[in-house]
Amino acid sequence: MIPGGGLPRAGADRADRPTLAVVGATGAVGTVLLGLLSERADVWGEIRLVASPRSAGRKLTVRGEEVEVLALGEEVFDGVDVAMFDVPDEVSARWAPVAVSKGAVVVDNSGAFRMDPDVPLVVPEVNAHAARVRPRGIVSNPNCTTLSMIVAMGALHAEWGLDELVVASYQAVSGSGKRGVDTLREQLAAVVGTEVGTQPGDLRRAVGDTGPYPAPIALNVVPFAGSLAEDGWTSEELKVRNESRKILGLPRLRVTATCVRVPVITTHSLSVHARFENEVSVEKAHEILANAPGVVVCDDPAAGEFPTPADAVGTDPTWVGRVRRSLDDPRALELFVCGDNLRKGAALNTAQIGELIAAELTANRA
Amino acid sequence: MIPGGGLPRAGADRADRPTLAVVGATGAVGTVLLGLLSERADVWGEIRLVASPRSAGRKLTVRGEEVEVLALGEEVFDGVDVAMFDVPDEVSARWAPVAVSKGAVVVDNSGAFRMDPDVPLVVPEVNAHAARVRPRGIVSNPNCTTLSMIVAMGALHAEWGLDELVVASYQAVSGSGKRGVDTLREQLAAVVGTEVGTQPGDLRRAVGDTGPYPAPIALNVVPFAGSLAEDGWTSEELKVRNESRKILGLPRLRVTATCVRVPVITTHSLSVHARFENEVSVEKAHEILANAPGVVVCDDPAAGEFPTPADAVGTDPTWVGRVRRSLDDPRALELFVCGDNLRKGAALNTAQIGELIAAELTANRA
Numbered sequence: 001m002i003p004g005g006g007l008p009r010a011g012a013d014r015a016d017r018p019t020l021a022v023v024g025a026t027g028a029v030g031t032v033l034l035g036l037l038s039e040r041a042d043v044w045g046e047i048r049l050v051a052s053p054r055s056a057g058r059k060l061t062v063r064g065e066e067v068e069v070l071a072l073g074e075e076v077f078d079g080v081d082v083a084m085f086d087v088p089d090e091v092s093a094r095w096a097p098v099a100v101s102k103g104a105v106v107v108d109n110s111g112a113f114r115m116d117p118d119v120p121l122v123v124p125e126v127n128a129h130a131a132r133v134r135p136r137g138i139v140s141n142p143n144c145t146t147l148s149m150i151v152a153m154g155a156l157h158a159e160w161g162l163d164e165l166v167v168a169s170y171q172a173v174s175g176s177g178k179r180g181v182d183t184l185r186e187q188l189a190a191v192v193g194t195e196v197g198t199q200p201g202d203l204r205r206a207v208g209d210t211g212p213y214p215a216p217i218a219l220n221v222v223p224f225a226g227s228l229a230e231d232g233w234t235s236e237e238l239k240v241r242n243e244s245r246k247i248l249g250l251p252r253l254r255v256t257a258t259c260v261r262v263p264v265i266t267t268h269s270l271s272v273h274a275r276f277e278n279e280v281s282v283e284k285a286h287e288i289l290a291n292a293p294g295v296v297v298c299d300d301p302a303a304g305e306f307p308t309p310a311d312a313v314g315t316d317p318t319w320v321g322r323v324r325r326s327l328d329d330p331r332a333l334e335l336f337v338c339g340d341n342l343r344k345g346a347a348l349n350t351a352q353i354g355e356l357i358a359a360e361l362t363a364n365r366a
Numbered sequence: 367m368i369p370g371g372g373l374p375r376a377g378a379d380r381a382d383r384p385t386l387a388v389v390g391a392t393g394a395v396g397t398v399l400l401g402l403l404s405e406r407a408d409v410w411g412e413i414r415l416v417a418s419p420r421s422a423g424r425k426l427t428v429r430g431e432e433v434e435v436l437a438l439g440e441e442v443f444d445g446v447d448v449a450m451f452d453v454p455d456e457v458s459a460r461w462a463p464v465a466v467s468k469g470a471v472v473v474d475n476s477g478a479f480r481m482d483p484d485v486p487l488v489v490p491e492v493n494a495h496a497a498r499v500r501p502r503g504i505v506s507n508p509n510c511t512t513l514s515m516i517v518a519m520g521a522l523h524a525e526w527g528l529d530e531l532v533v534a535s536y537q538a539v540s541g542s543g544k545r546g547v548d549t550l551r552e553q554l555a556a557v558v559g560t561e562v563g564t565q566p567g568d569l570r571r572a573v574g575d576t577g578p579y580p581a582p583i584a585l586n587v588v589p590f591a592g593s594l595a596e597d598g599w600t601s602e603e604l605k606v607r608n609e610s611r612k613i614l615g616l617p618r619l620r621v622t623a624t625c626v627r628v629p630v631i632t633t634h635s636l637s638v639h640a641r642f643e644n645e646v647s648v649e650k651a652h653e654i655l656a657n658a659p660g661v662v663v664c665d666d667p668a669a670g671e672f673p674t675p676a677d678a679v680g681t682d683p684t685w686v687g688r689v690r691r692s693l694d695d696p697r698a699l700e701l702f703v704c705g706d707n708l709r710k711g712a713a714l715n716t717a718q719i720g721e722l723i724a725a726e727l728t729a730n731r732a
Contacts, residue, residue, distance in 0.1 A: 164694075168534030168637035170587045170626065185558075192551075192558045197631030203676040214670040215677075221536045221628055221635055222674055223688050223702040228667050232648065232690040241693065254694035258637040258702060260536065262587055263629050265563030269587055271534035271624040273639070282598065301594050304580040308588055310569040311581075322589050324598040327607065328530075328620035336589040336624060 016365070017045035018081035018358045021104065023095065025049035025060060025069055028177050029086040029109060033347035034062045040351060043358045050076050077102035082357050084350050085109060100137035105361075107353045109141040109346055111235075114243060116140075121246045123147065124352040125294045126154035131356050139353055144345030145169055145225075145236060145259060146243040148268040149337045151318045151344070155292035156285060156333070157248055161277035163331070164254040167240055170262045170269040171225055172309065175341050176212045183211030184263055187218035217263050225259040234259055267309035268341045275332040282323050285333055289320050294344070299323050312338035316348055382731070383411035384447035384724045387470065389461065391415035391426060391435055394543050395452040395475060399713035400428045406717060409724045416442050443468035448723050450716050451475060466503035471727075473719045475507040475712055477601075480609060482506075487612045489513065490718045491660045492520035497722050505719055510711030511535055511591075511602060511625060512609040514634040515703045517684045517710070521658035522651060522699070523614055527643035529697070530620040533606055536628045536635040537591055538675065541707050542578045549577030550629055553584035583629050591625040600625055633675035634707045641698040651689050651699055660710070665689050678704035682714055 022037075024030045030051075037047065038061075047062055049069045056071035070076045072095060077083060083099040085092045085108045092110035099106050113119040113136070120130035121140045131139050142150065148169075153162060173180035187207040191197065196206045197219040207216045215222045226236030240257035244250075262269075289297045298307045299321040307319035319338040326332035339345055388403075390396045396417075403413060404427075413428055415435045422437035436442045438461060443449060449465040451458045451474045458476035465472050479485040479502070486496035487506045497505050508516065514535075519528065539546035553573040557563065562572045563585040573582045581588045592602030607621035628635075655663045664673045665687040673685035685704040692698035705711055 166532045166639045168624075170536070170628070188554060188558050192554050197676075198679060200677060200680040203679075214672075215674045219630055220674050220676040221630060223635070223637070223672050224667055231693075232665075232667065232688065233693075234667075254692075256639060256692045256694065256698070256700055258534075258639075258688065258700055260635075260637065260702070262536070264585055264587060269589070269626075271589070271626065271637075273532045273622060299598075301590055301598065301600075306580075306589050308581045308586050310563075310586040311566060313564060313569075314566040322598065322624065326620075326622045327597075327599075328622065332622070334622055334624055336626070 014045040017043060018361050019046045019048065019079055020044045020354065021048040021050055021076060021080040021083040021099070022086070023050045023072060023083055024086035026051045026055045026058065027086055028174060029342055029346040032342045033084065033086060033351060034060060036343070036347055036351045038063050043355055048076060048080065074098055074102070077104050080104040081361055082107065082354050084354055086346070086350065096138055105134065105357050106138045107141060107350050107357065108138055109350050111143065111239070113138050114140040114142065115246070121243060122353050123150050123154065123247050123349060124356055125151045125292070126247055127249065128356055131353055132360065139357070141346070141350045141353060142243045142247060143236070143239045144175055144341040145171060145268055145270070146240050146247070147345045147349055148318065148339035148341065149270050149272055150244060150247055151292065151294045152289060152320050152335065152337055153244070153272070153274060154248060155288050155295060156274065156276070159284070159288050160280055162248065162250060162253060162274065163277050164275040165244060165256070166273040167255070167257040168271045169257065169259045170264065171259060172264040172266045172268055172341055173217060173261065174266040175268065179212050181265055183213065184217050184265065187216060191218050213261060217261060219263065222261040223258065225261050264309045265313070266340060266342055267313040267338055268345060269307070269309055269336065269338045272335045272337055273332060274335065275329065277331070279330045280325055280333050282325055285323050294318060295320055297321070307336060307338035309338055313340055315340060316343055318344060380411040383409060384727050385412045385414065385445055386410045386720065387414040387416055387442060387446040387449040387465070389416040389438060389449055390452035392417045392421045392424065393452055394540060395708055395712040398708045399450065399452060399717060400426060402709070402713055402717045404429050409721055414442060414446065440464055440468070443470055446470040447727055448473065448720050450720055452712070452716065462504055471500065471723050472504045473507060473716050473723065474504055475716050477509065477605070479504050480506040480508065481612070487609060488719050489516050489520065489613050489715060490722055491517045491658070492613055493615065494722055497719055498726065505723070507712070507716045507719060508609045508613060509602070509605045510541055510707040511537060511634055511636070512606050512613070513711045513715055514684065514705035514707065515636050515638055516610060516613055517658065517660045518655060518686050518701065518703055519610070519638070519640060520614060521654050521661060522640065522642070525650070525654050526646055528614065528616060528619060528640065529643050530641040531610060531622070532639040533621070533623040534637045535623065535625045536630065537625060538630040538632045538634055538707055539583060539627065540632040541634065545578050547631055549579065550583050550631065553582060557584050579627060583627060585629065588627040589624065591627050630675045631679070632706060632708055633679045633704055634711060635673070635675055635702065635704045638701045638703055639698060640701065641695065643697070645696045646691055646699050648689050648691055655686050660684060661686055663687065673702060673704035675704055679706055680709070681706060682709055684710060
């Protein structure tokens with residue numbers, strides 16, 4: 001620190017801190033991640049920004065400093081301690097092992113390694129301990145839909161023992177990246193000021209191209225997200241089941257999800273029916289959730305208080321409201337949950353995992 | 367019929383058919399009802415249109431003929447055999463008994479009588495028989511959310527025996543009447559072409575007035591529909607539970623619903639987790655639903671086929687797709703269901719009940 005106040009000199013204490021590489025720095029999640037790295041307590045030495053060759057040479061700002069983007073290649077991982085990957089599955093599958101071979105711990109936000117038994121799937125509020133055992137040198141970040149609810153579910157599970165989850169999602173278009181956001185905005189521009197939305201097929205005709213979606217997304221909801229997997233399930237629905245089980249350490253947890261895209265820009269919402277091994281109460285649920293790190297209880301419907309994407313967007317916590325005990329089952333709770341799919345659903349959880357690793361590396365060095 | 371062809375002469379066979387009064391003829395549901403009465407097989411004699419005094423004197427078209435709207439009053443029910451009410455609860459509560467006292471059978475689409483044990487709650491495909499026993503002279507039409515799924519659920523229940531329903535809704539703004547539609551269209555006009563929807567509170571600031579909703583509805587989802595009832599439940603959520611039980615004749619059926627408003631003009635969608643007393647299969651479910659009157663199966667996601675509001679709007683049936691058997695429970699099915707909330711969800715079911723009554727009255731006279 002400079003005696004007499006003022007800003008800390010950039011890089012003053014960075015020499016003995018871990019070096020970070022952000023791979024996919026120019027994407028939607030990468031952009032949010034650079035913002036978070038600038039806002040959060042700074043635990044990093046050098047931050048190296050990496051993207052595809054076509055973005056190389058661009059200058060991005062992180063921690064108030066301009067940094068030139070490097071083209072993804074083996075040499076960018078020289079001397080890197082932690083590499084955060086926010087890239088498509090196939091890019092992670094190819095390059096994460098390269099980063100590990102160069103000595104980095106990888107925090108991967110793709111689906112490439114999430115279900116690998118030798119790769120922990122980590123939500124720091126729920127299973128931080130799992131990040132310490134990483135046989136492949138990789139820690140995976142869960143998908144955004146699971147992340148929207150799992151911090152709240154983890155807290156309630158610790159009290160009552162989770163038995164079953166029935167989930168219906170209301171997923172934002174930024175989960176499909178910039179193309180999803182552009183598609184919704186273009187379709188809205190095409191329908192605004194018209195009477196469209198009242199006759200069969202008029203919306204399909206009005207919006208034309210449906211972009212990354214199999215149906216119009218403006219003035220519509222689309223009960224299909226991800227790709228088609230077995231028995232009519234989508235990849236997104238199976239992720240919610242498989243990843244919830246792995247994070248909570250409950251390999252036989254009953255989970256069923258229906259994933260639906262809605263015309264919201266950012267923030268996923270979930271209607272959750274959660275059944276427990278023990279009797280629940282709304283009062284106790286409020287207490288547990290209010291004390292859970294990373295959770296905000298917003299549950300006073302008489303005063304108009306419940307979570308909506310409009311209020312949760314751009315914030316870090318999981319917002320929980322509409323908490324009710326099932327009228328026919330004293331062991332079941334209903335909840336409505338909102339979480340920013342680009343922050344806790346992606347970049348924030350990645351940053352948090354990275355900070356866990358940084359603390360571990362720094363402690364090991366000391 | 368006129369020999370040699372041509373249109374049947376209006377009123378040719380009407381003399382011995384029942385007289386119908388449509389109360390609330392100028393409203394959103396009333397307008398759809400007049401269209402249906404013009405499209406469907408004509409079972410009515412005179413059709414009398416009734417509305418509040420401020421709409422009296424307006425001329426509306428039904429069955430291709432202009433009819434002048436009468437102001438609601440005792441005398442409009444003189445000689446009426448069937449009166450369909452599409453008006454607010456308090457108007458039905460006051461005027462339905464008046465119509466009955468004048469000799470009419472009332473088909474009421476409000477919530478005023480639905481849970482009255484002396485008033486049957488009828489969905490013709492499910493419990494047509496119930497319409498014949500009406501101690502108060504009133505038959506109630508269920509609420510639109512329950513109607514969006516109950517025809518499909520009734521068919522599956524008949525095969526396997528329903529044990530539990532967990533429902534999350536995606537409800538259209540026309541369920542709140544013209545004010546809901548106007549609010550969504552105005553809010554969309556305010557946000558189109560902007561970057562709104564990515565920062566906390568920016569949507570609330572951009573849309574200003576939230577109309578009939580407790581939060582912005584454009585670019586948002588609002589997990590609150592109806593009014594607040596006991597223990598955090600909304601009136602809309604309790605209706606789904608109570609009305610499903612009554613229609614299916616299962617007073618102890620376990621039902622839990624979370625009702626959410628979405629930025630869709632017309633057509634409610636529901637994600638349904640349905641648990642049965644017996645083991646289910648997707649193949650058999652498809653067969654049952656394909657043979658069920660009033661249901662269309664739209665379930666080939668590999669070909670992009672699943673129900674969405676954009677395709678179901680303006681059509682009569684319940685559209686069912688995304689049928690899956692729970693991976694952890696051989697007795698549970700997941701389904702995604704769409705139904706036009708103004709047609710089957712309101713006007714169509716009212717018309718169908720009216721036709722049941724008309725057939726009964728005509729048969730009794732013969």
